[in-house]
Amino acid sequence: MTNEGEKLLKELKDAIVSCQEDEAKVKAQEILKAGIDPIFTLQTVMTESARIIGEKFDNGEYFLPHLVMAGDAMMAASAILEKAIPKESNIKKVVVIATVEADMHSVGKNIVGMMLKASGFEVYDLGVDVKSSEIIRRAQELNADFIALSSLLTTTMPYQREVIDELKAYGIRDRFKVVVGGGPVRKDWADKIGADGYGKDAIEAVKVFKQLAGME
Numbered sequence: 001m002t003n004e005g006e007k008l009l010k011e012l013k014d015a016i017v018s019c020q021e022d023e024a025k026v027k028a029q030e031i032l033k034a035g036i037d038p039i040f041t042l043q044t045v046m047t048e049s050a051r052i053i054g055e056k057f058d059n060g061e062y063f064l065p066h067l068v069m070a071g072d073a074m075m076a077a078s079a080i081l082e083k084a085i086p087k088e089s090n091i092k093k094v095v096v097i098a099t100v101e102a103d104m105h106s107v108g109k110n111i112v113g114m115m116l117k118a119s120g121f122e123v124y125d126l127g128v129d130v131k132s133s134e135i136i137r138r139a140q141e142l143n144a145d146f147i148a149l150s151s152l153l154t155t156t157m158p159y160q161r162e163v164i165d166e167l168k169a170y171g172i173r174d175r176f177k178v179v180v181g182g183g184p185v186r187k188d189w190a191d192k193i194g195a196d197g198y199g200k201d202a203i204e205a206v207k208v209f210k211q212l213a214g215m216e
């Protein structure tokens with residue numbers, strides 16, 4: 001990475017952390033013009049920005065409105081970067097992705113969705129705060145192969161388990177591969193609730209989905 005490239009990545013991070021959405025959009029465009037890999041940018045800048053914002057929230061420097069504005073800046077920059085990710089050929093596997101009930105965090109889910117799309121999966125994003133029954137209803141309706149569940153709060157992780165338990169109760173657990181992720185989610189939780197896969201970040205997520213789809 002050139003010095004100029006590193007400077008641009010830092011400027012994007014600073015724009016997000018200081019909640020400047022317009023500036024973040026400009027920097028995302030400059031990054032693409034400079035030929036920097038959009039996937040690398042999404043992975044590094046978004047993760048680092050979120051870590052700093054989280055710290056500021058923890059130590060009382062930032063409040064909820066800052067999180068909302070920084071989240072908007074992250075999403076605006078991510079949307080620009082997403083358009084530049086080269087698309088692989090269509091894998092023809094359908095993924096339904098959602099943030100679970102009572103959880104409003106969208107950035108990580110969106111990045112995972114974007115990377116899966118870029119890898120050739122057909123992705124249906126159901127949004128945030130989606131009830132388990134609704135996730136299952138849509139997965140059936142779309143004849144999905146995968147259900148991807150994001151959870152950023154320890155208090156909403158049990159809804160990941162609820163989706164799996166409801167699938168079992170309906171006798172349709174085997175019809176879908178369920179993959180879980182999100183900040184507080186770990187592999188041992190995924191194993192405990194009987195998920196088929198877990199990814200700690202979007203790059204790992206793509207690997208897991210490809211493995212489960214029999215492609216790697």
Ligand code: B12
Pocket residue numbers: 043046047050051052053054055057058064067068070071072102103104105106107108109111112148149150151152153154155179180181182183184198199200201202203205
């Ligand atoms: C931005 C933010 C918000 C924004 C969200 C805006 C938006 N549009 O998403 C808003 C303001 C809504 C928000 C609200 C709250 N938040 Co908040 N928020 C954050 C913050 C700063 C960043 C989250 C983020 O976007 N990360 C960036 C992305 C790229 O990372 P990620 O989400 O982890 O996703 C990656 C991986 O986890 C993985 N992944 C994610 N999903 C999936 C899914 C699958 C299938 C797979 C395989 C992988 C995967 O891949 C992603 C890409 O690499 C975090 C702190 C942090 N450092 O994470 C706190 C944080 C998550 N929030 C927290 C809290 C407490 C709250 C509130 C309860 C605050 C309050 N007092 O009201 C509310 C809850 C609202 C609700 N009901 O959901 C806590 C959670 C603590 C906990 N473990 O339970 C954190 C950790 C802050 C803190 N240190 O206290 N928040």
